[in-house]
Amino acid sequence: MKALSFWLLATLAVSKVLPAQDLSPVPFAFHLEPGDRASFQSPALRASSMSGVAVLLRIRGAEGGRIDLFQERPGVWPRWAWRNGARIAGGEVRLVGPGGHSSFLILRRPGQGGYDILPTLRWPSESREIEIRPSPARTLWGSDSGAGKSGEFRYFSADSSHDALCETDHRTRWQCLALPVWTPGVLAFCPASSEPRFAEVSTASSGETTLLTDGWAVGIFIDGETSGSPPPSFTLVSPGGGGGQTHAVKPLSSTSLGGALYWVHGSVVADSHLLVRRPGGSGRVSIDELAVRPCGDPLRVALSPSRDVRGSVADRSGKALPGASILALEEEKPRSGENVRSKPVLAASTKADDEGSYVLGELDSHVRRLRACHSRVGCQEKELSPGADVVDFAISPRWQFTGRAVSRSGVPASNAHLRLVPMLESYARATDKLLLVPPEADALTDGSGHFEISAPAPSGYFLEARAATMGTARRRIDVTELTPARTDVGDLILTGEGEFLARLSGVGCSGGFFTVVGPIDAGTVAAIRNFPIEHDVARVELPEGGTWLVQARCADGVRTLSPELLTEVQDLYGQEVRFTVGERVDAPGKGEGRTPR
16 A cells, blocks of 8 residues: 555656646656756746756657656666756757766657657767657556565566666665567566566556566577477476486476567476477576576577487397387486486387387487387397487397296286386496386286296396286396396296285284285385274285285284284185284384294
């Protein structure tokens, strides 16, 4: 309310001191010292009292009306003070003002609303003639807590040379006196130590305006953009999963300001970059460049030509490999001071069709390598040389494993899924995690349960088989450079889902939970399942066999079953297994549980 009163009173005060003529008031709070008001009302008194340098102004396209001179007062609010004014006669007017001061002029025409701003200039130190061309303008003002902070305003528009004559009172009030009326833009205020605030300005915007914030914002100028070019997209690309080897992509908001200039805003995260893309080209801006204050010059982005790459994927005999994954890789260099090796980052991917053919579209210049992977034969990499648009792969398996997936009774499992799961230790140490877990690297068993699967690189793995109705099997496999090219691992015996009853005896246990954790295989992530205890019994349902950790706590929190390992839990399916609970003790592992029977 105080800010509104300020603007209302200021406008009324200006209206009172205007000469009695058909001229609109200046709609902003320019400064009139008390001693200047009489001079502003009386041209004769003004002419006799003014001192300074007289300048003859020739105004193009203005035969009548009035010109007022404002000059800068650095460090004072409002920044611009009225100095002199006079009627225009025959397109000319003579004004007097102190020489050497930064100045601007306002033209008001008789019978017309609004006003024109004449370009800012430094008032001459000696008398002379100046020819000037007025430009229609409008004023925006507002109240914002950010205006009390040290910062600067910038008006972004296709006319990058335009000075909007912005200022703040270093409390809450701000005003921009000279925004052009013919071009849209963005008015941005950039505090020194907080997020930028901005308002998108249309050709119809005027008067009181609210500044918004959206985290980060900046002007982007696209080098080489021509009329009729399709609009670009602006995307924030940041490290995603796979140890930072895949990209998390977030579209950003953007506004075209004309003339290849765009206003882009949104939230950013560490280690990210801005990807600018349009059909046929792309470019990027690093997070360090994005940290440039928005009120600086717009960031210039040159779009490099993108290209389509196509080819085929086959094994060493020339047989096509449908479903093979093809990855386009960039090389991410470590930051300064980081003692780590560079790692490949996934930029794009696709799958081979039924004939083993693929197309990767719109690859930018940062893509350096292509990698093709298939579960049966492993992976192969090729450098993507400049100008290359065809890359064919012929993959020879280096570490292939064969065998058969069967049920506990020896029945072959057809269409069972097999994959090599890297052990957690191996995966954590790997620089290229994408290589250890290629996309969709499952192999399938044939009608007789036989399979072929290849390791993509030396590592420790679990060979895992899963069948919808027969269960799961795992086997530890270590692959080194000395591992034979082909190894038969024999039968993988699938253990399916099942259940058993856990009866808790000893001191009685009504309520609480019986907890199982597993399957326990070194290097895999175990699942935790809780089953309610009712009248000393818990019904335990497991998705697969193997080794599981069990423990229990009764509802009173005093009686517990200390952790125990159940090996080959599938052998317990359909049985009642007894466990002995005891009083809880402070030292873990000293409970009275015993091996189940």
